[in-house]
Amino acid sequence: MSHARHRLSRAPLVLAGLVAVGLLAGCSLVPPYERPAAPIASHWPDTAGAPGADTTTAADLPWQQFVRDDQLRELIGLALTSNRDLRVAVQNIEQARAQFQIRRADQFPSVGASASGTRSAPNPYQALGGPSVSSSYSVGLGVSAWELDFFGRVAALKDAALASYLATEEARKSSQISLIANVASTWLQLKTDTELLALAERTLGTREQSLALTRLRFEHGAASALDLRQAETLIANARATRAQQQRLRAQDIHLLTLLVGQPLPERLIPAVPALPTPQSPSEPTQASATVAPAAELPAFADVPAGLPSDVLLRRPDIRAAEQQLIAANAQIGAARANFFPRITLTGSLGRVSSDLDGLFGSGGSRAWSFGPAITLPIFDAGRNQAGLDSALAGRDIAVAQYEKAIQTAFREVADALAGRATLAEQLAALQAQAEAERARFQLTDLRYRNGVASSLDLLDAQRSLFAIEQALAQARLAQRANEVQLYKALGGGWSESPAAGA
Template identity: 45%
Template sequence: MKISFLFVGLLALGGCTLDPNYVRPESPVPAQWPTGDAYGDVGRQTGGAQAQDVALPAPWQQFVQDPKLSRVIDAALLNNRDLRRAAANIESARAQYRIQRSDLFPTLSAGGDYTRSRTQIATGGDSTSIVGNSYSVSAGLSAYELDFFGRVRSLSRAALEQYLATEEAARAARISVVAEVANAYILLATDRALLDVAQQTQASAEQTVKLIQARLSGGISSRNELRQAETIFQRARSDVANYRTLIAQDRNALQLLVGQSINDDWLPASLSPETAMFAEVPAGMSSTVLLSRPDVAQAEHSLLAANANIGAARAAFFPRVSLTASGGFASGELSGLFSSGNKAWSFAPSISIPIFDGGFNRANLAYAQAQRDGLVADYELAVQAAFRDVADALARAGTIDEQLDAQRALYEASLESYGLSDALYRRGVGTFLDALDAQRTLYSAQQTYLSALQLALENRVALYRALGGGV
């Protein structure tokens, strides 16, 4: 009975560790998102959010509403080499955790021995040879540490937290791939739209050049007007060549992200404000949502691992108790090896008490504590960087609609102005310089409007990514 109580007591003691009590560091950021003129309605919504209004963004399949882009992202998540590397890292970390955790359990092994020996015995002037056989079979454990002070458990916990940190790193990599593929897709769509605009401008300018050449032959227009008309034609012609190059490069970049060749029917034809590429990202949440961002969660798991390493370093100051034991059978005859009279056993506990180590254990504990302090700073920095990412995206989201409205109004006004100026010039009422200036303004307004559309879409992706995505 006393032995049973002692055994239970040892097990209870073995379940304890010397890890410091973990308290999550205070978030060094405001509880709500910033407000102000730059944030518009978005800022007013988030400013009224309560701390309990926390929810992660929807899965990317709900965020991405373009069927072609969804197909491309699916392929990227399956074939992207960075994600394959991340998956291998997870498997490696899981194996390391299993290796470390195995120290919590005794290693049992079994073996058998056979020995044949010859002994020469001299008696008087004669000698006698004795040949003997020895058979043994045993099973046992060797140097199993009884984890009274939690050293092995702390090391196992540290390995587990590193494994979980690796999983969060892989989740961050998946979110990153989704965002990068989406941005590459947006860029390709924008460059294709800009190519269309450049080609239309080139065709229109070419017609103008031909008209002026005809009028120059008739003595109506001047050579200066012809050269001025050629400036916008050559500029558009150069832009057409440049955008064709950019489109090819955009496709190459997208294929690198996807990890395979992409069919033409997977690619966007152009960029249009009528195309619903992404869903709205709800911003009425407190900054507590940042704690679930994979990079922040990864930093916290690394911090928890460092906390466990402190427990292991503390436990090194206390004695280590190891147990070696075996049991089996030994006999000189194989036929009687397993008889009851041939049992054999050994029991060899050992204890190691640190007395003098030249300050190794103290230095190791100081190192573990310094590592923990550094990871606290890393965690706080990760939270601050995440807050800035969201705040920057919200600042853009709060003003982008007004910017788009202004750019759209500028484009529509430029289009009408060019139509009127060109019509007046062709009728001989307006000047060529007015028509040329209106055409240049229209071309620039079209490019600027498409760039604003691109910015709006990329910012929606940035906000989704900053809030932690949904992968």
């Protein structure tokens, strides 16, 4: 009776212990995560212009719809397939996924099978009638040092690995956005440098025509040696500009080849327009042909700006920074758990026999072992505290990086919106100036041929026209490149169109 009462009195203690273990198993020392407030204004600056009424955001606009030129769309498709930086980003995802799986596996016991056999002599039991050789065979299943995660250390490490994995996913999207923008910008630069090369060729032809006329006038005493040397100077300047544009065009092709990740098909490389060299007019008093301007660049789809709070948080780089912040926050929980006891279980279950044939028969016997262990830190010379301090500092760093990512994104979008609001006006003014310079060149050239204007007037008109045509081409490039940068800054480029996804 006394033994029965003793067992009954211990039952509440055992039950209380099981309840306590269950409560501890659900304990987590990870601080509650709160997204930091965005350190930016709620609206874009006034210089950014009107945000637009379209509700479709850039992140929801597939790049196949944003890019309207078929050649550029094909180049981007090749880059997404062969670019090495994008391949590295994809493999980073696979590596982070494997690290997460390793951390998640730590939450479960590792079960392994084992079998062993030993034979030794002399046998200590030989004097009692045993054999001269001692034999022992065993087989079983075992669990080695499985940690009971009472204080959430293993779970916190798993959460940190999961957040790091998600951050690499967002980093891959960010790499794709940058790749698409770089391919589009480089292609626009190549188109512009090709047109500027053609402009230099046409300008060189026009100046050679003017030099021939000046030399003819010099031979007949109607022009001075100074006029002849000035015309030769313009010829040399045009040739130098042509060589420079040839070099820039070649460098653009090399960069585009690197971004695409494979040799470019010839049909996708913008060709230099084959224009004949202007011929001298049949009459000395006939005006020279005006140099044709550079061609227009293909346009892109319009991108609405939206509100900063709705747009910026959808950028993959900002989402990656937030996942890194979540990972740093989880590391604090793991560092805190190091101050508490760590309990591990080791056990095995199997059979043992002195005869191999009887290991699974009647000659064998069941064998088991169970060995829980507890480790409590008492003195570590401040190691655990330093680990916690490091985790707290890591979270503060992650917060600052997250806030900086938002501020950088806000500035990039604001700059692109300011460019969209002003580049159109700048381009219209340059086009008007170019039209005026073309008319001025025609009038000056006609007056020079009829002996009314001086050679200095003609040379100045030629220089001004060439400079404004170059500025106009660069302004067109800036406008189109700004459209690409706005699309990139708003987080566009990582989503696929329904047709591409199918």
